[in-house]
Amino acid sequence: xxILDPAGPAASAQFWVWWAMxxxxxxxxxxxxxxxxxxxxxxxxxxxxxxxxxxxxxxWVIGGGILLPLVSIVALLVFxxxxxxxxIPLPLPxxxxxxxxxxxxxxxxxxxxxxxxGEPDVVTANRLVMPAGExxxxxxxxxxxxxxxxxxxxxxxxxxxxxxxxxxxxxxDEPSVFGAQCAEFCGTQHxxxxxxxxxxxxxxxxxxxxxRRAPREPQEGFDEAREAFGEHCAACHTVEGFPQELVDxxxxxxxxxxxxxxxxxxxxxxxxxxxxxxxxxxxxxxxHQTLKPGNRMPPHNHIDTETLQDIGAWLETMEP
Ligand code: CUA
Numbered sequence: 001x002x003i004l005d006p007a008g009p010a011a012s013a014q015f016w017v018w019w020a021m022x023x024x025x026x027x028x029x030x031x032x033x034x035x036x037x038x039x040x041x042x043x044x045x046x047x048x049x050x051x052x053x054x055x056x057x058x059x060w061v062i063g064g065g066i067l068l069p070l071v072s073i074v075a076l077l078v079f080x081x082x083x084x085x086x087x088i089p090l091p092l093p094x095x096x097x098x099x100x101x102x103x104x105x106x107x108x109x110x111x112x113x114x115x116x117x118g119e120p121d122v123v124t125a126n127r128l129v130m131p132a133g134e135x136x137x138x139x140x141x142x143x144x145x146x147x148x149x150x151x152x153x154x155x156x157x158x159x160x161x162x163x164x165x166x167x168x169x170x171x172x173d174e175p176s177v178f179g180a181q182c183a184e185f186c187g188t189q190h191x192x193x194x195x196x197x198x199x200x201x202x203x204x205x206x207x208x209x210x211x212r213r214a215p216r217e218p219q220e221g222f223d224e225a226r227e228a229f230g231e232h233c234a235a236c237h238t239v240e241g242f243p244q245e246l247v248d249x250x251x252x253x254x255x256x257x258x259x260x261x262x263x264x265x266x267x268x269x270x271x272x273x274x275x276x277x278x279x280x281x282x283x284x285x286x287x288h289q290t291l292k293p294g295n296r297m298p299p300h301n302h303i304d305t306e307t308l309q310d311i312g313a314w315l316e317t318m319e320p
Contacts, residue, residue, distance in 0.1 A: 001152045001153065001178075001179040001180070001181060002152060002153065003015065003018065003152045003153070003155075004018070005153055006153060006154075006155070007153040007154060007172055007173055007174070007176060007178065008153070008154040008155055008170060008171045008172050008173055009155075009171055009173070010154065010155030010156055010169070010170055010171065011152075011153055011154050011155035011156075012155075013082070013085060013155070014155050016082065017079070017082050017083050020079070020082070021079065024075065024079075097134070097135045097136060097137045097169065098130070098131055098134065098135075098136045098137070099114055099136075099137045099139060100112070100113060100114075100128070100130060100136060100137070100138055100139070101113075101114065101138075101139045101140075101141070102128065102138050102139070102140050102141075102149055102160070103140075103141055103142065103143050103160075104140070104141070104142040104143065104144075104147030104148075104149070104160040104182065104186070104193075105142075105143045105144060106144050106145060106186060106187050106189070106296060107182070107186065107187065107189035107190065107192050107193040107271060107292075107295060107296075108125055108126055108193065108258055108270075108271040109125060109126050109128070109193070109195045109271065110123065110124075110125055110143070110255075110258065110259070111123070111124050111125065111126075111127070111128050111129075113209060113212075115213070121213060122209060122212045122213060123238075123259045123261070124212070124259060124261070124262055124266075125258030125259055125263075125266070125271075126194075126195060126196065126258065126266060126268065126271045126272065127195075127196045127197075127198070127266045127267060127268075128180070128195055128196070128197045128198070129197075129198045129200060129205060129208055129209075130172065130197065130198070130199050130200070130205065131199070131200060131201070131202045131205040132171075132172045132173065132174055132175045132176070132199035132200060132201060132202075133171070133172070133173065133174070133201075133202070134171060134202070135169050135170070135171045136169065136170060136171065137167050137168075137169050138158075138167065138168050138169070138170065139165055139166075139167050140158055140159075140160045140165065140166045140167065140168065141160060141161070141162070141163075141164065141165050141166075142160040142161055142162045143162065144162060145162070145186050145187065146159055146160065146161055146162070146184050146186065147159075147160040147182045147184050147186050147193070148160060148182060148183035148184035149168065149180070149182075149183075150180060150181055150182070150183035151170065151178050151179075151180040151195075151197050152178075152179070152180070152181075153178050153179075154170040154171070154172055154178060154197075155170055156168045156170055157183050159184060160184075172199035174199070175198075175199050175200050175201055175204070176198075176199050177196070177197065177198050177199075178197040178198075178199070179194065179195075179196070179197070180194070180195035180196075180197050181193065181194055181195070182194075182195075187294070188293065188294040189292055189293075189294055189295055192270065192271060192272070192273050192292050192295070193271050193272075194268070194271050194272025194273070195271070195272070196266075196267050196268060196272065211320045212261075212262060212320045214320070215241075216240055216241035216261075219241075219317075222310070222313070222314040222317070224307075224310055225307075225310040225311050225313065225314035226242070226243075226246060226314065227246060228303070228307045228310060228311055229242075229246070229311050229314070229315075230242070230243075230246030230247050231246075232300070232303055232311075233260075233311065234246070234247040235247070235256070236256035236257040236297075237256075237257045237258065237259070237260045238255065238259045238260065238261065239259075239260050239261050239318065240259075240261040241261075256296075257296070257297060260315060260318060261318060261320075262318060262319060262320050263281070263315050263316075263318045264276075264315065264316045264317055264318040264319040265318075265319045265320065269281065269284045270284060270288060270291060270292045270295065271292075273291055273292045274291055278316070279309075279312065280312075280316075281311075281312035281313075281315045281316055282308050282309040282311070282312025282313065283312070284312075285300055285308040285311060285312055286300065286305060286308050288300075
């Protein structure tokens with residue numbers, strides 16, 4: 001997660017502005033430092049005539065009051081050009097840019113991929129998959145407080161404001177994996193709001209999406225786990241294709257917590273706080289308030305460990 005390791009055109013533009021400003025700042029600081037040292041030199045008191053005093057004063061007015069500000073203005077203008085260029089959105093590809101919606105929540109990320117009619121038809125959480133080698137428009141919004149979307153190696157950083165959509169266009173040069181982090185203080189777990197970003201070749205991305213668009217096969221087995229999930233979890237979490245009669249609530253599509261439809265395929269749990277591995281979900285369900293204190297999921301003290309392990313084992317099978 002370093003801005004000094006750019007992996008896309010927007011980040012590269014910002015990277016060069018960063019180095020140029022650092023270079024100039026170092027030169028300015030050095031000059032000032034030398035001038036400051038110069039003031040310590042020993043001097044004999046001099047007697048000057050009023051005329052000489054006037055001439056020295058005039059020199060200060062011209063040098064410090066006119067020339068120096070002029071040089072500063074020119075230097076600022078020189079910086080303004082590349083900075084402005086870096087802020088102009090990347091050019092659009094032929095046709096429309098891929099559009100991905102990102103919703104900030106305390107303290108996790110909801111990612112929505114629009115389908116044919118513009119309605120989100122693939123919803124996932126805490127793992128952002130994007131095509132590489134083409135600009136992508138990220139439409140950003142928040143479900144609660146102000147968050148900020150930031151993939152340091154791709155550039156940018158943009159606020160996610162409740163009730164207002166903002167867009168940032170980013171591009172990844174090559175398929176790779178990037179770290180991302182919420183960049184606006186948003187509460188106790190602000191630092192625990194990590195996002196795993198994967199840039200893929202276009203065809204892999206399309207395959208990834210269509211795999212998730214394919215209708216779910218009705219599941220066999222895990223009856224007890226699914227029953228417990230319906231009772232304890234389904235009011236907040238959605239699993240695509242989950243039988244509605246098992247849900248202890250009449251919400252058609254619960255969006256309080258992350259959509260769990262493909263949770264088994266995610267690299268982390270709790271927005272980056274726990275790596276996904278066998279048994280990790282059950283462990284998270286039991287200890288999530290210790291692993292990520294203050295997170296919005298209530299503690300599960302009223303559910304026995306065996307049931308939590310059942311639910312965890314079932315959720316681990318949730319892959320497209
Ligand atoms: Cu979300 Cu900080």
